[in-house]
Amino acid sequence: MQQARMAPIGAAARIASMDVLRGLALLGIFLVNVAWFTAPLVGHAEGIDLELQGPALWLDVAIYVFASSKFWTLFSLLFGMGFAVMQARAEASGLPFTGLYLRRTSGLLLIGGLHACLVWSGDILVAYALTAFALLLLFRRAPTTGLWAWGIALYMSIVVLLMLVALLLGLLGDAAAPDDAARRAAETLALRQQEVAAYSRGSYLDATHMRLRFQQAYFFNSLFLLPMTLGLFVFGTWLVRRGVLARPAEHRRLLHAMAWAIGPLGLAVTLLGIAIDPRPDLEGPGSVGALWASSLHMAGGAMMTLGYLGIVVLVLERGPGGLRVLAPAGRMALTLYLMQSLVGTWVFYGHGLGLWGQVGRVGQVVLVLSVFAAQLAFAHLWMARFRHGPVEWLWRAFTYLEWPPLRRSPPTPPPLPPNP
Numbered sequence: 001m002q003q004a005r006m007a008p009i010g011a012a013a014r015i016a017s018m019d020v021l022r023g024l025a026l027l028g029i030f031l032v033n034v035a036w037f038t039a040p041l042v043g044h045a046e047g048i049d050l051e052l053q054g055p056a057l058w059l060d061v062a063i064y065v066f067a068s069s070k071f072w073t074l075f076s077l078l079f080g081m082g083f084a085v086m087q088a089r090a091e092a093s094g095l096p097f098t099g100l101y102l103r104r105t106s107g108l109l110l111i112g113g114l115h116a117c118l119v120w121s122g123d124i125l126v127a128y129a130l131t132a133f134a135l136l137l138l139f140r141r142a143p144t145t146g147l148w149a150w151g152i153a154l155y156m157s158i159v160v161l162l163m164l165v166a167l168l169l170g171l172l173g174d175a176a177a178p179d180d181a182a183r184r185a186a187e188t189l190a191l192r193q194q195e196v197a198a199y200s201r202g203s204y205l206d207a208t209h210m211r212l213r214f215q216q217a218y219f220f221n222s223l224f225l226l227p228m229t230l231g232l233f234v235f236g237t238w239l240v241r242r243g244v245l246a247r248p249a250e251h252r253r254l255l256h257a258m259a260w261a262i263g264p265l266g267l268a269v270t271l272l273g274i275a276i277d278p279r280p281d282l283e284g285p286g287s288v289g290a291l292w293a294s295s296l297h298m299a300g301g302a303m304m305t306l307g308y309l310g311i312v313v314l315v316l317e318r319g320p321g322g323l324r325v326l327a328p329a330g331r332m333a334l335t336l337y338l339m340q341s342l343v344g345t346w347v348f349y350g351h352g353l354g355l356w357g358q359v360g361r362v363g364q365v366v367l368v369l370s371v372f373a374a375q376l377a378f379a380h381l382w383m384a385r386f387r388h389g390p391v392e393w394l395w396r397a398f399t400y401l402e403w404p405p406l407r408r409s410p411p412t413p414p415p416l417p418p419n420p
Contacts, residue, residue: 023326028071037344040195047279056361069301080236107398151235166291200356263307269300332389
C-alpha cells in the first residue's frame, strides 16, 4: 500500500519535548478531572470550595490556580502540533495528507464517542475531533506567518464574548423572567439528582443510560467552546511550523518571553478572577461576577499554559533531565487518558467500588498521584517493548488501513570478528 511509505517516527526524529509535554498534560488533566469523577457534571461550578479546611483547601486552591484550564489547553496545543508534524511528514513522503488526516480524525471521533457514551461523560476527544475537522478545512493551506494571530483571536473570541455579556448584564440586569430562571434551576437540580443516583448507586447500564441522556442534553452546549479549542490547535500548528520545539536554540527569546513574562502575567490574571469570584457559577444568582471570573480564568489559563510550555522546552534544551521520565507516558497519551477514565469511574461509581462522595480532596490527590505513578511505570515497560500504545496502535491501523508493526525489533547483534 502507498501509505506504508510513511513509516512511524523514529526515536531520533521525534520532537522529544512534545512527548514530555503530553506526559505532563496527562498528570494535570487527571488532577482536575478527579473531582468530576465523584460529582455530577450537570451544573457543576468549577472553582475553589471555600467549605474545605486545612490541607484540603490548599490543595483545592493549588489545583484551581495551577492546573484548571492549564492542561486541557496544553493538550489542545499538542493536538495542533501533531497536525503540523503529520502534515509535514505526509508532504515530504508524497502522500495525500487530507485523506490520511480525515481517517485519523474519524478514528478519534469514534474513540471519543465510545468513551463519552460507555465510560465517562466528561470526554474531550469528540470536541478535539470536531475541532480537527475545522482545522483541516480552514487552515491546512494557511500561511504560517499569521497563524499565531488567528490562534489568539479564536481563543479570545469566547473570552471577550463572556466579558461583553457580563457588561450587558451589569448595565441592563438579568432579562430572564423569574419564572424562567426558577424553571431552569429546577430542571438542573432534577438532572443533577438523577446523575447522582445513576452514578453513585446505579448499575453500569444505569450509568450508561445517564451518559446518553447527558450527551443528548448538553452536546450542543459543548460546541460553544470549539472556537477556543480551534485557536489552541492553530497556535500549536504555528509553533511547530516555526520550529520552536524542534529548534529551541533559535527561539530562546520567544521561549523566555513565554516562560517569564506571559506565564506570570497569566498567573496575575488568574488570581484577579479568583478575587472577583473564587467559585463562579454561571447559572447562579451572581452570574455577572461569575462571568468576569470565568473569562479571566480562561484568559489567564491559556497564558500560564504558554508559560509551562516555555519552561519545559527551555529545561529540556539544556540536556537530559528528570522531566524526560514523562516521555514514555506522552507517547501513549491516548491509552493513558482512557485508562484514567476507566480507573476514575471504577473507583467512584456504583458499578465499581462505589466510593462516590466518600473521598475528600486530599484522598483524591493521593489517588491521582498513585495511579499516575503506576501509569508511568507501565508506560516505561510497554514502550521499551512496543512501538505504540495499544489504543494508538489501533488508531494508526484505522488511519493507514493496515496493521502496523507493534513489537520493537530486537537489536541487531554486532558482527562476529573474523577468524584468525
